Amino acid sequence: MHANYAIGVDVGGTRIAVGLVDRKGRILRDAKALTPRGGPFAIVDAIIDLIGEVSCTVQAGEISGIGVGLPAQIDFARQHVEFCTNLPLAGVDVRALVMSRVKHQVILDNDGNLAAFGESRYGAARTVRHFLMITLGTGVGGGMFIGKEPYRGFRGLGAEVGHMVVQMDGPPCPCGGNGHIESYLGRPALAARGRELAKTYRGAAILEQAGGDPDVLTAEDIVKAALAGDEAATEILMEAGVILGRGLVGLVNLLNPQMIVVGGGIGEACPFLIDRAAEIIAAEGLAGKRDVKVVPAELGNDAGVLGAAALAFEESDSKEGLSR
Amino acid sequence: MHANYAIGVDVGGTRIAVGLVDRKGRILRDAKALTPRGGPFAIVDAIIDLIGEVSCTVQAGEISGIGVGLPAQIDFARQHVEFCTNLPLAGVDVRALVMSRVKHQVILDNDGNLAAFGESRYGAARTVRHFLMITLGTGVGGGMFIGKEPYRGFRGLGAEVGHMVVQMDGPPCPCGGNGHIESYLGRPALAARGRELAKTYRGAAILEQAGGDPDVLTAEDIVKAALAGDEAATEILMEAGVILGRGLVGLVNLLNPQMIVVGGGIGEACPFLIDRAAEIIAAEGLAGKRDVKVVPAELGNDAGVLGAAALAFEESDSKEGLSR
Numbered sequence: 001m002h003a004n005y006a007i008g009v010d011v012g013g014t015r016i017a018v019g020l021v022d023r024k025g026r027i028l029r030d031a032k033a034l035t036p037r038g039g040p041f042a043i044v045d046a047i048i049d050l051i052g053e054v055s056c057t058v059q060a061g062e063i064s065g066i067g068v069g070l071p072a073q074i075d076f077a078r079q080h081v082e083f084c085t086n087l088p089l090a091g092v093d094v095r096a097l098v099m100s101r102v103k104h105q106v107i108l109d110n111d112g113n114l115a116a117f118g119e120s121r122y123g124a125a126r127t128v129r130h131f132l133m134i135t136l137g138t139g140v141g142g143g144m145f146i147g148k149e150p151y152r153g154f155r156g157l158g159a160e161v162g163h164m165v166v167q168m169d170g171p172p173c174p175c176g177g178n179g180h181i182e183s184y185l186g187r188p189a190l191a192a193r194g195r196e197l198a199k200t201y202r203g204a205a206i207l208e209q210a211g212g213d214p215d216v217l218t219a220e221d222i223v224k225a226a227l228a229g230d231e232a233a234t235e236i237l238m239e240a241g242v243i244l245g246r247g248l249v250g251l252v253n254l255l256n257p258q259m260i261v262v263g264g265g266i267g268e269a270c271p272f273l274i275d276r277a278a279e280i281i282a283a284e285g286l287a288g289k290r291d292v293k294v295v296p297a298e299l300g301n302d303a304g305v306l307g308a309a310a311l312a313f314e315e316s317d318s319k320e321g322l323s324r
Numbered sequence: 325m326h327a328n329y330a331i332g333v334d335v336g337g338t339r340i341a342v343g344l345v346d347r348k349g350r351i352l353r354d355a356k357a358l359t360p361r362g363g364p365f366a367i368v369d370a371i372i373d374l375i376g377e378v379s380c381t382v383q384a385g386e387i388s389g390i391g392v393g394l395p396a397q398i399d400f401a402r403q404h405v406e407f408c409t410n411l412p413l414a415g416v417d418v419r420a421l422v423m424s425r426v427k428h429q430v431i432l433d434n435d436g437n438l439a440a441f442g443e444s445r446y447g448a449a450r451t452v453r454h455f456l457m458i459t460l461g462t463g464v465g466g467g468m469f470i471g472k473e474p475y476r477g478f479r480g481l482g483a484e485v486g487h488m489v490v491q492m493d494g495p496p497c498p499c500g501g502n503g504h505i506e507s508y509l510g511r512p513a514l515a516a517r518g519r520e521l522a523k524t525y526r527g528a529a530i531l532e533q534a535g536g537d538p539d540v541l542t543a544e545d546i547v548k549a550a551l552a553g554d555e556a557a558t559e560i561l562m563e564a565g566v567i568l569g570r571g572l573v574g575l576v577n578l579l580n581p582q583m584i585v586v587g588g589g590i591g592e593a594c595p596f597l598i599d600r601a602a603e604i605i606a607a608e609g610l611a612g613k614r615d616v617k618v619v620p621a622e623l624g625n626d627a628g629v630l631g632a633a634a635l636a637f638e639e640s641d642s643k644e645g646l647s648r
Contacts (some may be wrong), residue, residue, distance in 0.1 A: 073611045082611035085376040130478045144578070146470070154454045154579025164574035167503075168490050168567065177608045178574065179491075243492065249501065250574075251490035254468070258475025286499045287397045287406035288481040 003064040006312035007055060009047055009232040010069045010304030013086035015137035018050035021309035025122035029054040040092040048101050057222045061073025064316035067308030069111035071139055079108050085174045086139055107315050111304050113150050116143025118307030119261050123298040128258040132160045132251060135264035139184035166247045181247040185240050190219035193236050205230035223269045240275040245280025252281055263297030330636035332370055334393045334628030337410035337462030342374035345633035349446035351626060364416040372425050384427045388640035391632030393435035395463050399590040400480025403432050407496050409498045410463055415428040432638050435628055436465025437474050442631030444469050447622040452582045455506045456575060458485045460589035464506035466549040490571045509564050515544035517560050529554035564599040569604025580612040584647055587621030
């Protein structure tokens with residue numbers, strides 16, 4: 001018998017969100033916390049607390065399993081965290097740590113893959129077979145779907161959309177590379193650009209959003225200033241849109257996708273950034289540019305939780321199917 | 325009954341090669357000509373002549389079909405040439421023109437896809453399931469195989485490996501974009517770099533290879549000078565290897581392939597260029613760098629012909645299979 005609910009966990013560089021999800025992709029209960037800075041065990045503790053909060057009213061037998069999205073490269077078959085830029089989870093057996101404290105099966109996946117999973121099953125990409133998702137957040141991640149299924153590559157490490165090179169002599173990326181999409185569009189990179197401008201009179205409106213203190217200025221302050229009409233803030237985000245477009249042009253040429261879904265906190269707050277990227281693709285892409293729609297994500301912050309739950313449902317169903 | 329032979333046609337920016345191929349991937353007869361400069365009909369005439377040359381000793385019934393590789397983006401399902409950088413074939417119904425003059429089924433595909441097809445069936449990638457091929461020639465092309473099958477994308481336009489952006493403010497690409505891999509590694513780009521150096525004393529050895537005339541200096545002259553030990557020529561190709569590596573790092577991060585096969589005339593002549601690219605991947609890639617082998621193509625100039633023949637065999641066999 002297929003259980004009616006799954007739990008989706010979305011661990012981000014900034015916050016952890018957990019939801020109890022039904023088979024129609026509705027989040028029935030949810031809970032959030034800031035991602036603890038104290039190390040891997042503190043992160044696992046926070047995950048366990050939030051799982052407890054959302055599942056306390058439901059019988060264990062009604063839960064298919066728990067999907068956990070991490071901002072990490074994961075060897076999917078071995079469920080091993082290989083590489084994690086923004087959190088101290090590389091080499092940590094997150095799955096075993098969580099499973100030792102819950103009664104359910106746990107499956108890990110990359111957070112970008114799971115956001116794409118959510119959009120594929122319940123969101124903007126419901127009707128398409130080949131698409132890319134790019135999530136603009138603290139890191140820049142994403143996922144790639146072929147024939148409705150996630151493309152993971154040889155060892156499940158794909159698809160790191162944010163770590164394509166767009167400017168080989170460009171600024172350093174938190175991953176250690178240079179000139180990646182994330183080097184320009186991650187929150188820290190945008191915030192640095194805002195702080196630079198805040199030293200000049202042109203950055204006044206951005207600085208005001210940060211309460212006058214350039215040291216606490218965030219990417220969101222730039223977004224807010226831009227949405228309030230500030231020219232310099234808009235310029236930063238338009239430049240970011242051009243860079244995003246240049247990165248996506250290469251992917252359109254390589255992959256000929258039907259759709260590119262742009263999500264993540266920054267992507268969703270900035271429709272004009274997405275539009276600018278779409279203009280660049282239309283101007284600079286090869287023939288595949290005519291096939292691709294560039295659209296905002298539909299699930300907002302819930303994409304990761306919903307994708308994690310969808311993965312848990314499908315893993316559980318396929319195992320039941322196999323055992324029959 | 326499965327016919328024993330197929331004809332592979334490889335149309336390049338510089339020359340056309342045609343081969344009569346058996347089911348073991350042996351080229352039994354071959355013929356080559358320079359690619360005519362006179363327009364699409366002259367190109368089709370040359371293809372027909374070469375097909376006649378290689379097939380004159382074989383009964384029509386013994387030929388499964390003809391595969392034709394073009395240096396073009398092709399809508400594979402519609403067999404339509406969408407975009408062609410180096411030859412005047414965009415919008416030309418090459419398949420109908422060839423089929424009107426031969427007794428066999430004809431199938432078109434992108435030349436990079438077919439080189440990858442050849443390496444997958446008979447060459448360096450025989451034993452792997454997920455790989456990328458990049459061909460360094462007049463243009464830079466390639467192909468991408470997932471689970472032993474070519475990835476073509478939504479409308480069959482993929483995988484244009486050479487038109488990934490590596491330097492968004494970089495030099496123009498023949499396709500109209502900027503800073504693509506082809507902007508740096510296509511024969512014209514390399515030759516331009518050689519001509520620039522030939523203006524100075526450092527380019528003396530390269531200029532000598534070109535017979536002292538910078539106007540006729542080619543990419544091959546740089547390769548020859550480098551192989552003869554010239555420092556400046558080696559430097560140009562080492563720089564090219566770094567750029568290739570930076571482009572491939574993004575693809576390793578995105579796709580987590582098992583293997584990258586480097587082919588094309590320039591790729592095959594320059595093992596140290598391939599080694600340099602592999603070093604960059606090892607230094608700058610995310611976790612997937614440990615999975616990927618970067619290897620030279622094994623089929624040399626024959627990859628395109630063999631891949632085209634393999635495609636013709638498989639298309640013909642699958643249709644016979646369907647009709648039974």
